[in-house]
Amino acid sequence: MISLVLAMVWNRRGQAVTLALLAMLAVASAVAAPAYLIAAERAVAAGQIATAPTSELTLAARRTSDSLEEPSRSVGIKFPDVGRVLLLGLSGFTFYHSAEVPTVGLLPTKDLPTRFVFRQDLCAHVQLTAGRCLAGEGDVLIGEKTAQQRDLAPGDTFSLTAARSNGLARPPVWDPDGAPKKLTVAGIYRPTEPTSAYWGLHGYFVSGDGIGPGEPVFTTAGTLDTMQRTTTAMAIDGIARPGTLDVDRLDQLRADMLRLDATAAELEDSLQFDSGIPHLLDRIDEGRAAARRLVPVLAVPLVLLACFTIYLTVGYGAEGRQSELAVVALRGARWWTRWWLATGESLVAVLAGAVAGCLAGQLLVNGVAAALFPGVGSAPAFTSLRYAPVAAAAALVAAVAAQRRQLISPVTRLLRRTPPADRRRLAAAEAVVVVLAIAAGSQYFLSAEPLVGVGLFAPALIMLALGLIAARLLLPLVNRYAVRALGRGRLGVALAGLQLSRRPGAGRLFALLVASVAVAGYAACTVDTAARGRDVEASLGTGAERVLVVQSVSRQDLLTKVRLVDPEGRFAMAAVRIPGSSTSPPGLAVDTKALAAVPAWAAGGPDREGLGRLLHPDEPPPPVVFTDQDISVEVNAVTSGVMQLAVSVSAMDGSGFQVVEFGDVKPGTHTYRQDVAICENGCRLNAIRVSGTGSTAEVTGDLVIRGMRTTAPPPLDPGRWRATQSTRLSAASDGLRAELTVTGAVADTAWIQPVTTPYPLPIAYAGKPPVDGTIIDSGATTIPVAATVDVPAVPALGRTGVLIDLEYSDLVSVAPKAVPQPEVWLNADAPADVVDRLSQQGLQVVSETSAAQVKAGLDEQGPAVALWFHLLAAVLAGLLGAGALALTVAVDRARRTEDLTALRTQGLRPRPAGLATLWTYPVLVVIATTVGLLVTAAAWRLTGWALPLAGLTPPDLPLPAWPRLTALLAAVGAVLAVHFLVAILGGRDLRRRIEPR
Known part of the structure; x- marks a missing residue:
């Protein structure tokens, strides 16, 4: 058998x-x-x-000691032995010791301490621009900017004293606490790679307002040993060596991290273990979950x-x-x-x-x-x-x-x-599939739940059910058309149509071809939609082709220097991020002159040139400028109590901002004068401030501003000035009258500004505009704004945010402080030496993010990696359809040969016979492909939204929901070409068999 x-x-x-x-x-x-x-x-x-990032490739054991806890203030630096024990069993890491003490004596201010640091193996990671590396006790390395500002060179000496924060002062300051330590400048350094893993998570070179200059003073361990110290922060940093973070060691690495956490929890409270590696492992798990x-x-x-x-x-x-x-x-x-x-x-x-x-x-x-x-x-x-x-x-x-x-x-x-045909059983089976498809599709479409569990069958059931329904609906139409063609004498068309409509199993073959096309089309939908989404995340999510974070400067300085590098706004744009609050979304202040050329833009957004003109409609009038350090204001005052007068000024060369305090306002006419160092090259008047003295009692006043020592007497017309709500401006015979009421509260402070911008400032917004009509300024105040244009998304912020002109936001600010992390956005046309050009203007680049880097990272995440399988599935689906069609044609060949040969013998002409043989299955393929395209669209509409194409936590960006039509047609067209070729070859073979020899 x-x-x-x-x-x-x-x-x-x-x-x-x-x-x-x-x-x-x-x-x-x-x-x-x-x-x-x-x-x-x-x-x-x-x-x-x-x-x-570096933070996810390192780990550290830290301990902070205080001289109050250790009475012997000259005790040597001793790295925590428990830290060594903690990290002892961890292989694959290079460990570096470091210690840091806050000091004063080098910088002219005590607002921030100088970081006095020992770091193991330092000289291999800095470039010496002058002098030599550290050798003995008392040697130090100082940064380039510090050396230039303090006029220090190798061989010079200075003293540092350990410092302690005085929280009672307002604002807090750092007071010396200990004996000064005399130090010798051994060399001047420049970090070779400020963001490399060697520096750990200490942020030595991060600068900004409230942070410091970003240039520690480096020394030897022996120098710290012999110095009287206040607080000493000691650390052992572990840097993963190549191959340590390997795909085959992840389980072991996670176990090591859990062991270290558990051990650190059992040790002394002053020892802390910190690492970003668990975050990396969690992100890998999230990516794998998306792939699954x-x-x-x-x-x-x-x-x-x-x-x-x-x-x-x-x-x-x-x-x-x-x-x-x-x-x-x-x-x-x-x-x-x-x-x-x-x-x-x-x-x-x-x-x-x-x-x-x-x-x-x-x-x-x-x-x-x-x-x-x-x-x-x-x-x-x-x-x-x-x-x-x-x-x-x-x-x-x-x-x-x-x-x-x-x-x-x-x-x-x-x-x-x-x-x-066994119609009852067939109809029952098809009905079951259709009911399951309707239930699965409706559940996920209406409940907005992702495809999980049984829901993973929803796309398959929907595609199969729609294919079966289409076969039920279309084949009777084909049969009717074939009967009509037979009645009209079109024998070839009639024979082909009857073969399709009356052949047992033709409906199932049609449904199978539809499903094959639908699977390939659905794969194209996922791959193309995800790819375009990653492009949007990389470009619109980053903001521009490249985003450079520079060291802290004022908005005016940033704007001026970027315009010097790119006067026409063709490739560079100054940008400042504005924090959000409970009443206003986060914002972005940009140089709208470059808005049309530099940033990425959301599809469907307004024309960028037109938007730039709306956000910056006019060139601002000339500012009120003090010519030199001698700042003076003449005021005639009548008050009911004590008021204080001050002016807010910004250096014209961008070197800083200062609120110049004149003290109490005196009755009568007086000239208030101060010598302000930052105004050596001129200062712009931001605002005049009148405030109370700490009491909650209201103080009323009638002040007449009679003149200021500026380049030209400023116009004192009330129409050229504006003030806060509690202040009423009017014209006086000899100046500008301000009738006001103030208290000691900050919110009741009166500000009087020259009009240099529209007011409120026009903004573009995505999502909802600010609830109270204001956004946060760089200081403690707010800026009134008027919602002007609705945009789909704000670059780098997403579908919730505001966009405002940077120049206007600086001019309208009463206290334009330095920006902690100002940015320079670049497009693809930026020259290769743009960073050097910015450095020549004094903008030092701290970090850089590019859309290409973000895109490369997204391409390595779980959704992007998983979707390659969809392309493989599309190929296999096309082959399955082609194989089924080929076998069907082969099985039908013998019977159709007999039928058509008999018809040819009885006088059927060659042309109708050729039509019946060549085009029966090609027509079936074309119809099935067309229906499969429609099935793809329906299945994608019902289930595509639930796929985690942008990851488990997609960004708040207008990501594409549908693929490009060209991508879908290309995939379906490829399947059509394969199926059509199989059908044509089968028809030609059948025609050859029935033709007389």
Whole structure:
């Protein structure tokens, strides 16, 4: 009996090979999904490690000691032994010791301390611009800017004294506390890589308002040993060596981090363990979770499509050999013999294909992983085969189910060339699929829940159900059209249409081709939508092609220097971020002169040139400028109590801002004068301030500003000045009258400003405008704004934020303090030496972020890595459809050859015969592709929103929800080309067989 089955396989070896290949694709699909997940998880880990910031590659054990706790203030620096014990069992890290003491004596101010630092192996990580490296006790290295400002050179000496913060002073200051330490400048340094992992998380070179100049004084451990100290911060920093953070060591690394946390918790309270590595591991886990959600989205429909393909093709093959099975039944063969002869041929082919599919699936993923993730590997494991038995069993069940009619039908039914369709069972099965699809699609569309659990079957069920419905609706229309064509004498069209509409199983073939196209189209939707989303995240999320953070400067200085580098605003734009509050969203102040050329822009946003004119409609009038350090204001005052007078000024050269205090306002006419150092090259008047003296009692006053010592007497017309709400301005015979009421509260302070901008300032906003009509200024005050234009998103901020002109925001500010982290945005046209040009203007770059770097990082995250499987699924889906079509054509060939040959013998002309042979299946393919395109759109509309294409925590950006039509048509067109080629080749072979020789 086995030999007979093998003989049957050999006699129809073409069909057997095709069926085996289809079974191989089915099992390979089931193997490829878990195998690819293994490779994807490794690739996600490798990508996140490669793009991790310094903070996620280091760890540190820290301890802070205070001289109050350790009476001997000259005790030597002793790094915590417990720290060494804590890190002892951790391999793969290079450890560096450091110690730091706050000091005063080098800087002219005591507002901030000088960081006096020892760091192990320092000289290998700095560039000496003068002098030598540290050698003995008392040697120090100072930074370039510090040396220039303090006029120090190698060999010079100065003293530092340990300092302690005096919180009672307002504002707090650092007071000396100990004996001065005489130091010698051994050299002047410049850090070679300020952001490298060597420097750990100490932020030595971060500068800004309230932070300091960002240039520590480095010394030796011996120098700190012999110095009287206040607070000493000691640390052991661990820097991961290459290969330590490896995809194969992540479990061990996580265990080490947990052990260190647990051990540190049991040790002394003053010892702290800190590391960003757990954050990196958590992000890797999130990326892997996203991959585990995305891969099954098309793995499930792919396996179902494979089983449906086997069911269809085996059913077609069984119908093609019904006469053989009828003979077996007629001879009275026992049921097991009949069963074996009916199913053996198909089962042998399916089983052989299933065995080959286990190897093929793993080899396919190996090849894909080697191409996509070089150096990572796919790490073959038996776990990738866990679904292979299920897929093989499903394929065998589908093969047996497809032949159920041949197993149980009587001889008379088997002898019929066109057996009756089992419409009730078929309709019931289709109804079940449709109901499940409606339930799954409706649940997720209405509940807004992501695709998880059983929901992963929703796209597959929807695509299959829509394909079956389309077959039910379209094939009767094809039959009606064929009947009409027959009545009109169009025999070729009629024969082709009747073959499509009345052939048993034609509806299932049509549904299968629709599903094949839909799977490929759905894959194109996911890949293209995700790719465009990553582009938006990289460009609009970053703000521009490159974003440079520079050292702290004022807004005026930033704007002036960036314009000197790029006067026309073609490639560089000054930008300052504005913090949000409970009543106003975060904002971005930019040089609107460069708005049209530099930043990324959201699709559907207003024209940028027009927006720039709306945000900056006019050139500001000339400011009120004090020519030199002698700042004076003449005021005639009548008050009911004590008031204080001050003016806020900003240096014209950008060197700083200062509120010049004149003291109490005196009754009568007086000139108030102060010598202000920052105004050596001139100062701009920001505002005149009148305030109370700390009491809550109201004080009223009538002040007449009669004149100021400026380049030209400023106009004192009330229309050229504005004031806070509690102040009323009017004209006086000899100046500008201000009638005001103030208290000691900051909120009741009166500010009088020259009018240099529109007021309130126009803004563009995304989301909702500020609730109270103000945004936060760089100081403690707010800026009134008027919502002018609604935009889809603000670059770098997203769908919630405001956009304002930087120059106007600086001019309207009453206290324009230095910006902690000002930015310079660049587009792709920026010259290669733009950083040097900025440095020449005094803008030192602290850090840089580029859209290309962000894009590269996004490409390494879980969603992007997982979606490569969708492309693989699209290819496999197209092959499954082509294989099913090829086997169907092969099975139909014998019967159609007989029918058409007989018709040709009876006088059917060659042209109608050619149409019937060549275009039957190509027309089916074209219709199925068109319907498959519509099914793709419907399935994507119902389920695409739930896919984590932008990660588990997508940014608040207007990410694309639909793919480009060109990408979708390209994918569907590729499947159409393959299917159409198979159909044409089958038709040509059939035509050759029926033509007389």
